[in-house]
Amino acid sequence: MSTLLVVRHTRSDEELGRAELLGSVPIPRAASLTATLLLGTAANLVLAVFVAGAFIAAGLPAAGSAAAGAAVGSVGTFFVALAAVAAQALPSGRSANGAAAGLVGVAYLVRGIGDALGTPSADLLHVASAWPSLLSPIGWGQRTRPFSSPDLAFLLVPLAAAAVLAALAVVIRRRRDVGASLLPERLGKERAGVGGRSFVGLAWRLQRSTLAGWCVGAAALGAVAGVLSPMASETVSSIAPLRELIARLVPGGQTGLIDVFVTALLGMAGVFAAAAGIQAVLRMRAEEAEGRAEILLSAPVSRARWLGANLFVAAVSAAVVSTTAGAAAAVGLAVSGTSDGPAWSLVPAALAHVPAALVFATAAAVAFALAPRLSILVAWGVLAVAIVLGEFGELFGLPAWLQDASPFRHSSAMPVESFNQAGAVGLLLVAAAGASLAAYFLRRRDLAA
Amino acid sequence: MNAAAQPVIEAHGLAKHFGRTRALDGLTLSVAPGEVHGFLGPNGAGKSTTLQILLGLIRPTAGTARVFGLDPWADPVAVHRDVAYVPGDVSLWPNLSGGEVIGLLTGLRGGADDKLRRDLIAEFEFDPRKKARTYSKGNRQKVALIAAFARPARLYLLDEPSAGLDPVMDAVFRRQIARVSRDGATVLLSSHILSEVEQLCDRVTIIRAGTAVETGTLGELRHLQRTHFRVTGLADPARLAGMPGTHGVSIAGSAAEFDADPGDLGAVLAGIAEPGISGLSVAPPSLESLFLRHYSDGNGGQRTGGKRAGNGKDSSERTDSGVL
Numbered sequence: 001m002s003t004l005l006v007v008r009h010t011r012s013d014e015e016l017g018r019a020e021l022l023g024s025v026p027i028p029r030a031a032s033l034t035a036t037l038l039l040g041t042a043a044n045l046v047l048a049v050f051v052a053g054a055f056i057a058a059g060l061p062a063a064g065s066a067a068a069g070a071a072v073g074s075v076g077t078f079f080v081a082l083a084a085v086a087a088q089a090l091p092s093g094r095s096a097n098g099a100a101a102g103l104v105g106v107a108y109l110v111r112g113i114g115d116a117l118g119t120p121s122a123d124l125l126h127v128a129s130a131w132p133s134l135l136s137p138i139g140w141g142q143r144t145r146p147f148s149s150p151d152l153a154f155l156l157v158p159l160a161a162a163a164v165l166a167a168l169a170v171v172i173r174r175r176r177d178v179g180a181s182l183l184p185e186r187l188g189k190e191r192a193g194v195g196g197r198s199f200v201g202l203a204w205r206l207q208r209s210t211l212a213g214w215c216v217g218a219a220a221l222g223a224v225a226g227v228l229s230p231m232a233s234e235t236v237s238s239i240a241p242l243r244e245l246i247a248r249l250v251p252g253g254q255t256g257l258i259d260v261f262v263t264a265l266l267g268m269a270g271v272f273a274a275a276a277g278i279q280a281v282l283r284m285r286a287e288e289a290e291g292r293a294e295i296l297l298s299a300p301v302s303r304a305r306w307l308g309a310n311l312f313v314a315a316v317s318a319a320v321v322s323t324t325a326g327a328a329a330a331v332g333l334a335v336s337g338t339s340d341g342p343a344w345s346l347v348p349a350a351l352a353h354v355p356a357a358l359v360f361a362t363a364a365a366v367a368f369a370l371a372p373r374l375s376i377l378v379a380w381g382v383l384a385v386a387i388v389l390g391e392f393g394e395l396f397g398l399p400a401w402l403q404d405a406s407p408f409r410h411s412s413a414m415p416v417e418s419f420n421q422a423g424a425v426g427l428l429l430v431a432a433a434g435a436s437l438a439a440y441f442l443r444r445r446d447l448a449a
Numbered sequence: 450m451n452a453a454a455q456p457v458i459e460a461h462g463l464a465k466h467f468g469r470t471r472a473l474d475g476l477t478l479s480v481a482p483g484e485v486h487g488f489l490g491p492n493g494a495g496k497s498t499t500l501q502i503l504l505g506l507i508r509p510t511a512g513t514a515r516v517f518g519l520d521p522w523a524d525p526v527a528v529h530r531d532v533a534y535v536p537g538d539v540s541l542w543p544n545l546s547g548g549e550v551i552g553l554l555t556g557l558r559g560g561a562d563d564k565l566r567r568d569l570i571a572e573f574e575f576d577p578r579k580k581a582r583t584y585s586k587g588n589r590q591k592v593a594l595i596a597a598f599a600r601p602a603r604l605y606l607l608d609e610p611s612a613g614l615d616p617v618m619d620a621v622f623r624r625q626i627a628r629v630s631r632d633g634a635t636v637l638l639s640s641h642i643l644s645e646v647e648q649l650c651d652r653v654t655i656i657r658a659g660t661a662v663e664t665g666t667l668g669e670l671r672h673l674q675r676t677h678f679r680v681t682g683l684a685d686p687a688r689l690a691g692m693p694g695t696h697g698v699s700i701a702g703s704a705a706e707f708d709a710d711p712g713d714l715g716a717v718l719a720g721i722a723e724p725g726i727s728g729l730s731v732a733p734p735s736l737e738s739l740f741l742r743h744y745s746d747g748n749g750g751q752r753t754g755g756k757r758a759g760n761g762k763d764s765s766e767r768t769d770s771g772v773l
């Protein structure tokens with residue numbers, strides 16, 4: 001959040017030409033950057049106070065709460081300064097946001113590795129992080145150990161680093177032209193590759209970075225499923241009500257708790273797969289709304305082919321996301337060494353969620369064909385409703401027919417359940433019907449802005 | 450061979466309603482093979498809507514449209530095979546380079562003529578390696594134009610194609626129109642830039658509020674038009690107001706501006722001749738004034754001392770003649 005705020009007020013302003021207007025006013029060249037840095041710091045100060053207040057309200061010790069708030073605030077401030085440097089160095093708001101978010105991700109990852117390698121205390125409630133944590137700003141914040149042995153001195157590290165980075169950003173800004181950057185805008189290819197000359201190529205091209213994002217998420221889920229399930233199942237087994245709850249969430253939960261966890265997390269990966277598919281389909285709406293569909297569809301290729309290309313990429317996306325989750329879970333289980341069956345079987349288990357994902361993608365396509373302006377709302381709404389009905393329906397005691405309306409209910413919850421062939425075929429038939437329906441209606445409507 | 454005589458584009462009573470808005474209201478348009486046809490009208494007159502109907506992107510509420518004798522709504526793919534289209538507001542994929550977009554758009558139509566593509570990129574002084582995100586409006590326009598011209602087509606549908614091009618690039622664009630026209634292609638060029646249509650087109654259809662108000666060759670339309678006079682150094686400019694054959698006389702000091710009917714030109718010339726005059730400019734019956742008259746007829750009372758509100762982007766080299 002800190003990084004988005006900074007990039008929006010610096011590089012993006014410049015891209016949109018607003019900075020030029022400001023630059024004509026008699027203020028120092030780096031004024032808007034300094035203002036943004038101050039704003040970001042202030043925002044993190046507010047956040048720190050809020051976090052501390054929330055912890056105190058939750059009944060935690062006041063001193064520790066204050067320390068925790070300070071830790072969050074200082075780490076946030078560090079990222080403000082980091083994003084400021086990214087915005088100065090990179091040519092577009094998009095790339096600066098990407099770089100800053102990536103660095104935040106790396107910081108989390110490094111800290112995560114540090115924690116994983118750390119030595120847990122006897123009661124499993126604390127982990128003394130290993131050295132990699134100290135390479136991550138988030139690790140620095142964590143190192144203050146607000147609630148055990150507060151050590152605020154460590155906060156000087158992110159704050160000092162923030163000050164250095166902020167100064168660096170200001171120096172760069174003072175020395176460069178408006179619109180210029182340390183790293184130039186990367187040039188694209190001079191001509192389209194063979195794949196870039198078709199609807200499928202285009203759809204793939206537009207989807208691949210989003211897909212990479214979903215895959216990272218799916219891999220994280222899968223890894224969590226693999227690595228943490230053994231640990232969590234041990235903990236859960238000792239708490240009876242929790243065990244019951246988990247058993248209710250996952251039907252047929254008499255098997256090992258590890259399987260239950262893995263199944264639940266692969267089910268979540270199935271939701272990711274559906275979301276990736278929906279996004280691939282909704283990209284058509286973006287093309288239409290932003291006026292690019294007009295020039296695309298003036299080519300001698302039918303609308304059905306356009307739809308088909310995007311649905312194909314949606315299906316590929318769903319499969320790739322599921323495979324990633326399954327593979328990550330398999331690797332995780334193998335690493336934690338508690339696999340009780342062949343770990344590779346988790347890949348097909350994850351793929352069992354693809355038919356349901358396809359139903360959501362085609363539902364989005366039907367919405368796009370029938371009511372383009374509402375399609376984004378409808379597509380995500382359908383997914384949300386299905387999650388509520390399918391995953392929590394039993395919990396809420398909803399009637400069976402209503403629960404069964406959710407495609408998720410017909411996916412095989414492997415490895416807990418065995419593969420439900422009829423369910424998968426049924427879902428695929430529904431998806432096929434949806435695709436034909438979408439093609440039929442898309443052919444019969446005006447292109448809408 | 451009845452195909453030779455058959456119009457490439459034929460539209461009858463074309464209407465398109467968006468809710469209560471009538472974007473088109475009974476438009477009739479006919480474009481013969483090999484013709485460069487100007488489709489002239491103010492913004493919002495229905496030019497883009499017409500082109501979208503001709504491409505089968507939207508369905509007319511009423512009336513018929515035929516392109517190559519085919520109904521574009523029923524058979525869009527067959528129609529598109531021989532059509533190159535440049536939309537009015539070119540929007541591109543921000544992360545694709547210009548070259549990639551050209552490759553995509555021509556690739557969908559069966560591939561570009563490689564030599565043509567290279568020549569066009571050179572002529573338009575276009576850098577195909579930059580990401581589309583960084584392109585200005587003119588550069589985005591170039592992408593669409595290069596993609597359209599990089600492959601032979603029988604019909605070019607161009608929606609305000611030179612908006613955003615500088616005069617040098619505009620000349621390149623005109624050369625391309627001349628080239629495809631020489632090769633026998635038909636061009637429908639929508640525009641509100643009058644000089645452009647005047648220089649490029651054989652025939653013109655003027656559209657206002659969704660209907661064609663005038664159609665014909667430039668010569669046929671010109672006879673409708675009055676000649677514009679501006680005289681300075683008159684001893685008594687007010688006397689021109691009473692002179693037969695003059696219209697819309699406006700006086701500023703010793704200068705007078707007025708329009709004259711073609712039939713009264715002799716009498717008017719004789720009437721303004723006096724020893725003291727220091728300047729005389731006579732603007733030919735330009736398409737611009739024709740256009741402005743058609744436009745302002747609908748709005749009424751837009752004659753504000755030779756300057757019209759809403760003249761917009763049309764500040765080409767001939768602004769000084771754009772006077773009523």
